[in-house]
Every structure is written in structure tokens, then in C-alpha cells.
Amino acid sequence: MIHLRDVQKSYSRGDQTVLACAVDRLDIESGEQVALIGRSGTGKTTVLHILAGILRPDRGEIDVAGARLDKLGEAARDNHRGRNIGMVYQTFNLLQPFTALENVLMGALFGRGAGGDAKERAAALLEKVGLGDRMHHRPGELSVGQVQRVAICRALINDPQLILMDEPLGNQDKATGGQVLDMMLQIASDNDKTVVMVTHDPGSAERMQRTVDLATLRGDTATSSGATSVETSR
Amino acid sequence: MKLISISLRNLRIRLVATVLTMMSIIVATALYAAILVMAEQTEARYEGSIGGFQAIAGPNGTSELELVLNTIFNVGEASGRIPLEVCEQLRKSRGSRFRRSQVRYAIPQARGDSISRFNFPVVATIDEMFSKFEWKREPLQFAEGGPFEYSWDELVALATGLAAHENGKRAGDEVIPERPLLQKKWKQAVVGARVARSLKLKIGDVVVPVHGKLGEYDTHEHPEAACAIVGILEPTNSPIDSTIYLPIGIHLLIDGHAGGVFINKLGAGQSPVKAESMPVDPMRIALTAVICDPLDHMGSQILRKQFGSHEEAQVAWPQDVVPKFLRQIGNAADALAVIAWLVLLVAAVSITVAIYNTMNERRREIAIMRSLGARRFQILAIITGEATLLSFFGAVLGLVACHSAEYFMQPTVEDLTGVYLDWTLFKVWELWLVLGVSGIGAIAGLAPAVKGSMTQVADNLAQNY
Ligand SMILES: Nc1ncnc2c1ncn2[C@@H]1O[C@H](COP(=O)(O)OP(=O)(O)O)[C@@H](O)[C@H]1O
Numbered sequence: 001m002i003h004l005r006d007v008q009k010s011y012s013r014g015d016q017t018v019l020a021c022a023v024d025r026l027d028i029e030s031g032e033q034v035a036l037i038g039r040s041g042t043g044k045t046t047v048l049h050i051l052a053g054i055l056r057p058d059r060g061e062i063d064v065a066g067a068r069l070d071k072l073g074e075a076a077r078d079n080h081r082g083r084n085i086g087m088v089y090q091t092f093n094l095l096q097p098f099t100a101l102e103n104v105l106m107g108a109l110f111g112r113g114a115g116g117d118a119k120e121r122a123a124a125l126l127e128k129v130g131l132g133d134r135m136h137h138r139p140g141e142l143s144v145g146q147v148q149r150v151a152i153c154r155a156l157i158n159d160p161q162l163i164l165m166d167e168p169l170g171n172q173d174k175a176t177g178g179q180v181l182d183m184m185l186q187i188a189s190d191n192d193k194t195v196v197m198v199t200h201d202p203g204s205a206e207r208m209q210r211t212v213d214l215a216t217l218r219g220d221t222a223t224s225s226g227a228t229s230v231e232t233s234r
Numbered sequence: 235m236k237l238i239s240i241s242l243r244n245l246r247i248r249l250v251a252t253v254l255t256m257m258s259i260i261v262a263t264a265l266y267a268a269i270l271v272m273a274e275q276t277e278a279r280y281e282g283s284i285g286g287f288q289a290i291a292g293p294n295g296t297s298e299l300e301l302v303l304n305t306i307f308n309v310g311e312a313s314g315r316i317p318l319e320v321c322e323q324l325r326k327s328r329g330s331r332f333r334r335s336q337v338r339y340a341i342p343q344a345r346g347d348s349i350s351r352f353n354f355p356v357v358a359t360i361d362e363m364f365s366k367f368e369w370k371r372e373p374l375q376f377a378e379g380g381p382f383e384y385s386w387d388e389l390v391a392l393a394t395g396l397a398a399h400e401n402g403k404r405a406g407d408e409v410i411p412e413r414p415l416l417q418k419k420w421k422q423a424v425v426g427a428r429v430a431r432s433l434k435l436k437i438g439d440v441v442v443p444v445h446g447k448l449g450e451y452d453t454h455e456h457p458e459a460a461c462a463i464v465g466i467l468e469p470t471n472s473p474i475d476s477t478i479y480l481p482i483g484i485h486l487l488i489d490g491h492a493g494g495v496f497i498n499k500l501g502a503g504q505s506p507v508k509a510e511s512m513p514v515d516p517m518r519i520a521l522t523a524v525i526c527d528p529l530d531h532m533g534s535q536i537l538r539k540q541f542g543s544h545e546e547a548q549v550a551w552p553q554d555v556v557p558k559f560l561r562q563i564g565n566a567a568d569a570l571a572v573i574a575w576l577v578l579l580v581a582a583v584s585i586t587v588a589i590y591n592t593m594n595e596r597r598r599e600i601a602i603m604r605s606l607g608a609r610r611f612q613i614l615a616i617i618t619g620e621a622t623l624l625s626f627f628g629a630v631l632g633l634v635a636c637h638s639a640e641y642f643m644q645p646t647v648e649d650l651t652g653v654y655l656d657w658t659l660f661k662v663w664e665l666w667l668v669l670g671v672s673g674i675g676a677i678a679g680l681a682p683a684v685k686g687s688m689t690q691v692a693d694n695l696a697q698n699y
């Protein structure tokens with residue numbers, strides 16, 4: 001499902017170069033649920049964006065959900081992301097002017113299309129996460145937990161093979177957040193979806209099948225040739 | 235959910251900015267449409283109103299255009315007076331055995347009165363206006379009732395009586411002939427279709443002539459000359475519809491203050507004061523115009539020659555004057571249209587600026603859509619769509635504004651120009667205008683749309699604080 005080889009992304013600030021992330025090798029199989037951990041600033045979000053095709057690394061091979069993203073142009077990567085990848089962010093990133101239902105439908109609009117039965121599917125998803133009576137509410141009228149569930153529905157609307165989550169528990173209390181996460185993971189495993197979740201919360205990481213510490217994937221300039229990824233299995 | 239619904243929502247959540255920006259589009263469109271409507275309806279009206287008014291004899295010392303505007307389109311005041319003898323000459327030459335006949339008809343008209351409370355113009359004339367005058371090759375048709383009765387001979391008789399009375403007075407005779415009296419049978423009026431409609435007049439209703447125009451300094455009603463309506467004309471879609479016709483005898487008798495109905499013919503070196511005491515001739519009764527119809531081309535030529543050097547009168551040819559006038563109006567309309575285009579340009583720029591200014595605050599929302607899989611061109615489409623929709627609604631509202639203005643300004647415009655604005659008239663070009671303005675809006679939206687589509691996705695999604 002995911003194969004990264006020798007990927008590196010850096011930013012230049014004036015004469016200074018900041019290495020945002022470096023991954024020698026990362027392989028995640030179909031159906032796996034993986035936690036990606038690391039201290040702040042180690043490049044977790046950057047890796048996630050590279051997997052999503054939002055960022056293009058300076059070098060390296062990226063094979064995600066059957067597409068060589070390093071070889072695709074921007075529009076093709078956008079298209080691939082829309083159809084095959086669902087994303088959930090720490091701040092959930094719902095669009096404020098739109099209702100819960102519209103936010104979910106927007107995922108379909110830019111993914112596999114908002115025509116046909118998309119509206120029914122969106123409504124069914126919202127029903128499933130217990131938001132049947134909140135479909136026409138705007139994000140501002142929903143609680144954090146409800147917003148999180150809308151974001152999850154939006155990530156699922158295109159029935160993607162891969163779900164990428166960036167610290168999806170936000171700042172909510174662990175109990176409710178954890179419940180929603182469990183629900184999400186349940187849906188994912190029921191449908192054989194691959195999940196990659198960035199987190200710095202050990203509790204959340206434990207819920208996943210496997211944990212990858214980004215620091216161990218990092219091919220440092222000195223040892224890049226010999227570095228191997230250290231993976232801890234649950 | 236479609237891209238257009240995202241555009242619409244974006245317009246709606248910035249409602250105040252949207253409405254303010256739309257204002258300038260509304261103004262530009264309304265202005266442009268109004269100019270076009272005026273030019274078009276003026277042209278249609280002026281070209282469509284000439285029928286029947288082949289030639290107009292009127293006083294010297296005024297422009298042909300003024301004569302035509304006043305006589306056909308009821309615009310402005312009568313620009314001077316001509317004596318009845320001009321009309322008589324025109325009529326005499328008609329059908330004479332030795333001289334080639336010139337005109338089919340020559341109908342005297344006198345203006346200067348109106349109808350109490352309403353400023354519909356009154357034209358004092360004779361019955362030939364309804365028997366001989368041809369409106370587009372046919373006599374004027376009556377919707378109800380019929381013509382009033384007041385013949386040329388009655389006019390001549392009245393003029394003779396008035397002159398005898400005046401001459402007696404001026405000569406200081408012991409026995410001054412009686413001033414002719416207003417006869418009951420003259421108190422009849424024929425009204426145009428729109429007069430009847432807007433004043434809700436029926437046959438038998440009474441209208442009271444006013445000397446002068448309402449609101450002027452020395453206007454006063456003449457209740458003794460109140461006329462009953464005997465005929466209502468069919469619509470002609472010309473200023474005839476807005477005209478009230480009375481027998482000229484009424485005009486002469488109510489207008490007769492201090493012998494003012496006679497035009498003095500001054501010899502060289504004669505003072506106007508002396509002229510006041512000179513004998514008057516019946517044929518010097520004052521008219522404002524004579525409407526004639528030359529029999530044929532030769533008739534026109536003779537008329538032109540005859541009046542080319544006439545000392546008191548001239549002949550205006552609406553067929554020549556009106557197109558010339560329309561060309562001038564066309565030029566003015568073109569100049570105004572340039573202004574409208576400039577306003578539209580400013581409006582377009584204001585759209586660009588207004589949307590461009592929102593781009594910074596919308597970077598995150600654009601990045602979110604991109605993260606959901608939106609391609610750059612879809613972002614471009616959404617933002618261009620906003621500008622297009624805004625312009626589209628602005629253009630539609632602009633047309634609504636234009637038509638409302640036509641409705642509300644109609645009386646004023648007719649008074650000033652003789653053009654009757656029909657607000658219910660919708661034209662194909664209005665559709666093109668809406669499309670054009672929308673297109674301009676789309677172009678105006680391009681710059682912000684390009685900026686929006688260039689929004690960096692990862693940076694604007696970043697949760698690093
Ligand atoms: N657009 C950018 N320009 C410069 N530096 C960046 C940019 N985005 C990220 N970085 C840097 O790259 C590193 C990794 O960032 P990020 O992936 O957000 O870390 P994490 O998500 O693990 O906290 C950080 O040091 C950050 O400052």
C-alpha cells in the first residue's frame with residue numbers, strides 16, 4: 001500500500017537549509033493500521049503530506065495506493081488523493097460556511113463525485129456516527145467530538161483505500177476522542193482500509209497494530225546508507 | 235453539491251461586500267441599458283411618429299427641428315406664430331384649375347393651452363384633422379365617439395368677426411361690432427388614447443382648458459370653455475395619443491386678451507406701439523403651425539420654392555429633420571455609452587479588488603478543498619464563478635432597475651422628449667447585456683482566481699503554531 005524509498009524534503013531559508021523529513025524506507029501493507037510517532041518538528045506532518053501527494057519531496061520514490069506519486073503531476077496527484085485517500089486533521093478542517101452534510105459531500109465532490117447517491121451515502125455515514133439529527137448544522141454549532149465525527153465521515157465518503165490522520169484527537173478529552181477513534185478504526189478494519197495516524201499520544205498509538213518512530217526512519221546525512229528503520233510491533 | 239453552490243455560498247457569507255460590489259455592476263448595467271432604451275425608443279418613436287406630418291409650416295426665426303419637435307412631439311413651447319393667411323394660401327393653391335395643386339390638406343393648429351390639472355398638450359385645430367389628415371395613409375381612427383365639428387369656414391367667419399370687433403375698437407367707432415361669442419356647439423374635445431386612459435376619460439366627460447401651462451405664472455382656468463369629450467382616438471403609438479384636440483374657435487376666444495390673437499405686420503420703421511392701433515386683417519389671426527401634405531414630388535418642390543424666401547413662414551420637412559436629429563441623438567448616446575462602459579470597467583475592477591482582498595483569509599479554506607482532492611482549475615472555477623455570479627445578478631438587477639426607472643420616469647421623459655417609454659418592452663439585447671456583463675465579471679474574477687488557485691496547500695493546512 002505504501003512504499004517510500006530514500007525520500008527527503010528540505011526547505012531553504014536564506015542560506016540555511018532545514019531538513020523537514022528524511023525517510024530511507026517505509027513499507028506499510030494493505031489493511032495495516034500504523035501509528036507514526038516522533039517528537040514535534042521531526043517531520044510527521046511532512047511525511048503525511050508526502051503520502052497524500054500534497055507535498056512533493058526533493059527526491060525519493062513514493063508508491064502510495066497503487067500510484068507512483070513522485071512521477072505524477074500535481075493535478076494527477078490531486079485526483080489520486082481525492083479518490084483514494086481520506087484525510088483527518090488535528091483541527092478537523094471543516095469548512096465553516098457549510099453544514100455537516102455539505103462538508104461530507106464536499107469530500108465526494110472533489111473525490112469520486114457528488115452526483116448519484118452521494119447525498120444518501122453522506123447521510124448514511126452521518127447516521128452511522130450518530131449525527132443523524134445534526135446534518136444541517138454548521139461546524140460552529142457542533143461540539144468538538146461531533147466535528148471530529150463529521151471529519152471522519154468526510155474522509156470515508158469516497159470509500160478510500162488509505163486513511164491519513166494527523167493527530168486526529170485534537171485537544172478533546174481522551175475518553176470521547178478515543179471512543180471516536182475506536183469507531184473509526186473499527187470501520188477501517190471492517191472494510192480492510194489502511195490507516196496511518198500521526199500521534200504523540202501513547203494511548204492512541206497503542207490502539208494501532210504497529211508503531212513507527214519517525215526518528216528511526218531518518219537517514220541522517222552521515223549514516224544514510226546503513227540506516228534501517230526500527231519498528232516496534234505491538 | 236456542485237462547484238457553483240460553493241461559489242454561491244461564498245457570496246452569501248460575505249453578503250455586505252457582495253451587495254456593495256454588486257451595486258456598481260447594477261449601476262453600470264442600468265445606465266447602459268437606460269441609454270440603449272432611450273436611444274432605441276427615441277428612434278422608434280420619432281421615426282414612427284412622422285407618418286402624416288409630411289410638411290409643417292411654421293414661423294420663421296426658429297429652427298426646423300424646433301418646429302418639428304413642437305408640432306409632432308409636443309416638446310417645448312410653440313416657437314412663434316404665423317398668420318392664418320399662410321394656411322389660406324396653402325389651401326387656395328389646392329386644386330385650382332390653372333396652378334398646379336400642391337397639397338392634399340393644410341390644417342391650421344394653435345398651441346398654448348393645456349387641460350386643467352394635467353399637462354397634456356392641447357392642440358386647437360379644425361375638423362379636417364379627423365377627416366383629411368392622414369396618419370400613415372389613413373384618417374385617424376376613433377375608438378369611441380367621433381370628431382368634433384368645427385370647419386375651416388367657421389374659423390374664417392370667426393376671424394372676420396374678431397377682426398371687425400377689433401377694428402371698431404381701434405378706430406374708436408361709436409358702434410363697435412359685437413365680439414363673437416363662444417358657441418356652445420364648439421365645446422367639444424377629442425382626446426388621444428393615452429390621455430383617455432391615464433385620466434380615465436369617457437365620452438361626455440368634461441375637460442377645462444387652461445391658458446398656458448399648469449404651474450406657470452399667469453395660468454388660469456377657463457371654465458366657460460369647458461369642453462365635453464366627443465371622441466377618443468385609437469392608439470397610434472405616437473404623441474397623438476397624448477394630445478387633446480379642441481376646436482380652434484375656443485382657443486381664439488379664450489386666448490383673446492388684448493387682441494393678442496392678431497399678428498401685426500410691421501412696415502419698415504413702424505413701432506410696435508403704433509401697430510397696436512393699426513387696423514387688423516382677419517387673415518392675420520395667429521396660428522402656431524400648419525400641417526400639410528404635398529400631393530406629390532412636384533408639390534413638395536413648389537412648396538419648398540414658395541417658402542424658401544417667405545418673409546414670415548418656413549416649411550419644415552420631418553422626413554429630413556428627424557433622421558438628422560436621430561443621428562445627433564445617436565452620437566450623444568454613443569458618448570454616454572462610453573461613460574457606461576467606463577462605469578462597468580470600474581465595477582469590474584472593484585470586483586477584482588473585492589475578491590482579491592478575500593484571498594488571504596481564504597487560503598486555509600482553499601487548502602482544505604485542495605487536500606480533499608480539488609484541482610487548481612476547480613479552485614479557479616469556484617472563484618471565477620463568484621465573480622461571474624455576482625456580475626450576473628448585478629446585471630439582472632440592473633435591468634430591473636432600468637425597467638423600474640422607465641416606469642417611474644415615463645411622464646417626465648414624455649414631457650421633455652415626447653418619447654413614451656414602454657417599460658414592459660423587453661429586448662433581445664438585454665439578454666446579451668446580461669451575458670456580456672457576466673463575461674466581464676468572469677474576466678474580473680480571473681486575477682483573484684489565479685491567486686487563489688496558486689495557494690500553497692501544505693503550508694496553509696499546517697497545524698504548527
Ligand atoms: N514550509 C516550511 N518552510 C520551512 N520549514 C518548514 C516548513 N514546513 C515544515 N517545516 C519544518 O520542517 C520540520 C518538520 O515539520 P512538521 O512535519 O510539521 O513536523 P511535525 O509534524 O513532526 O511536528 C519542522 O522543523 C518545520 O519547522
Ligand SMILES: [Mg+2]
Nearest residue numbers: 044045697698
Ligand atoms: Mg505536525
